[in-house]
Amino acid sequence: MIRSSGATRFAGIRAHLEGLHVKRGPQAWAFEFLLFGFKQGWACLFGALMLALLLATHLFYPLDAPLHRYDFLTIAALGIQAAMLAFRLESWAEAKVIFAFHVIGTIMELFKTQAGSWIYPEQSLLHVGAVPLFSGFMYAAVGSYIARIWRIFGFRFTHFPPVWATVLLATAIYVNFFAHHWLPDVRMALFAAAILLFGRTWVIYTPWRRPRRMLLLVGFFLVALFIWFAENIGTFANAWTYPDQRHGWQMVSIAKLGSWYLLMIISFVLVSLVHGIRRDDQIR
Numbered sequence: 001m002i003r004s005s006g007a008t009r010f011a012g013i014r015a016h017l018e019g020l021h022v023k024r025g026p027q028a029w030a031f032e033f034l035l036f037g038f039k040q041g042w043a044c045l046f047g048a049l050m051l052a053l054l055l056a057t058h059l060f061y062p063l064d065a066p067l068h069r070y071d072f073l074t075i076a077a078l079g080i081q082a083a084m085l086a087f088r089l090e091s092w093a094e095a096k097v098i099f100a101f102h103v104i105g106t107i108m109e110l111f112k113t114q115a116g117s118w119i120y121p122e123q124s125l126l127h128v129g130a131v132p133l134f135s136g137f138m139y140a141a142v143g144s145y146i147a148r149i150w151r152i153f154g155f156r157f158t159h160f161p162p163v164w165a166t167v168l169l170a171t172a173i174y175v176n177f178f179a180h181h182w183l184p185d186v187r188m189a190l191f192a193a194a195i196l197l198f199g200r201t202w203v204i205y206t207p208w209r210r211p212r213r214m215l216l217l218v219g220f221f222l223v224a225l226f227i228w229f230a231e232n233i234g235t236f237a238n239a240w241t242y243p244d245q246r247h248g249w250q251m252v253s254i255a256k257l258g259s260w261y262l263l264m265i266i267s268f269v270l271v272s273l274v275h276g277i278r279r280d281d282q283i284r
Contacts, residue, residue, distance in 0.1 A: 010042055010089065014152065018208060025192040030252035036127055036207040045084065045089070047141035049080050051233055058237035070124035073239075090144075097147040097274055098140040101267070105139025106131060108177060115181050118242050133178070138234070142227065142263070146271045148184040149238070153205035156278035161197040163277065170269035173262045187262060194220075194265055204280060219267070231260070 022031045041048070052077055061069045081098065084090035109131040113119060125130040133224070149155075175191050180187070193250050194217070201216040235245055242252065 007234045012153075014039070026212075032077055032208045032210075039147070039152050039207065039271045043145050043152055046080065046084070046144040046146075047230065048276050050077060050141050051230055054079075054234055054237040054239045060238075068122065068124045070120065070122055070127045070132035070134055074126045074132065077137040085109045090148075093274065094144060094151075097271060098137075100270065101140040101143030102136035104174075104266075106133070106136040108139075108174075111178055116243065117242050121238060121241050134238070138239075142267050143271065147179075147274065150275050152273060154208065154278075155275075156204045156280050157212075158280045159200040159206065160277050160279055161201065165197055165273070166269045166272065169197060170266045173266055177259075177262075187258065190262060191258075194262075218255060219238050220261055220264045224264045226255055227260045227264070228254075230259045231256065259262075264275075 011033055014222075017035055020031075022028045027162075034170050053073055057073060061072065065072070067075075079094065085092065085095055106128065110129050120130060120135070126133045136171075141146040169190070172186075172193070176186055176190060198216050198220075201217045202213045203219055204213045205212050206212070235241060235247050235252055238249075244250065244253070
């Protein structure tokens with residue numbers, strides 16, 4: 001078991017599972033698939049707990065409770081973070097990533113709610129402007145997932161673009177989320193820039209013993225798709241509401257998938273600045 005101060009309890013569990021002897025062939029393929037799913041689930045732990053809280057409070061939280069539901073969600077999110085750190089289910093480095101995403105997400109929320117992009121229909125005491133503080137944890141869940149999955153699968157990359165170029169693209173995407181309310185929306189140009197930068201980039205990851213690889217742009221899309229599904233759960237739970245959902249819930253527009261794709265790039269670049277880029281040619 002890893003015993004360094006930065007190790008988590010999952011490190012020991014993962015090492016034990018990875019060391020199991022499994023016969024080659026279908027059994028090994030099935031084990032690798034299940035281990036991949038287990039690791040993915042562990043990386044999603046914070047986000048999954050937050051979604052469970054949204055649904056549970058929507059269905060069961062008392063309407064006459066002395067504590068507003070949104071405030072309960074904020075306190076519960078802080079409690080989850082404290083418990084994960086106390087029980088070494090999360091590292092302090094990952095907690096710092098979550099804090100950074102919370103700040104960045106809250107700033108965007110303040111602007112977007114003022115612009116009418118979405119609303120928080122319920123009352124709260126723990127809020128900034130029209131934004132309840134629990135909302136920042138939803139962005140933090142994305143950062144938490146990427147930071148954890150990066151470490152768990154030992155990401156390394158081929159044909160990775162210069163870091164300065166990725167930072168420039170992430171900055172342009174973030175600015176466009178605000179500027180498109182006054183200036184032309186340049187997201188199509190941003191999609192094109194992402195293809196130019198990452199079109200040849202492969203992420204190499206190790207679910208078990210054998211390294212696998214995937215085009216990074218495909219990885220962005222798959223994660224963005226899962227976030228879109230999670231957003232449908234969040235709006236169903238009335239955690240926030242888009243203008244076309246004010247008179248009854250309906251699925252979030254598929255167009256939002258593009259926004260999440262761009263947000264994924266921002267998230268990925270931020271985490272890359274924390275973890276650093278391990279290029280394949282450096283570890284051969």
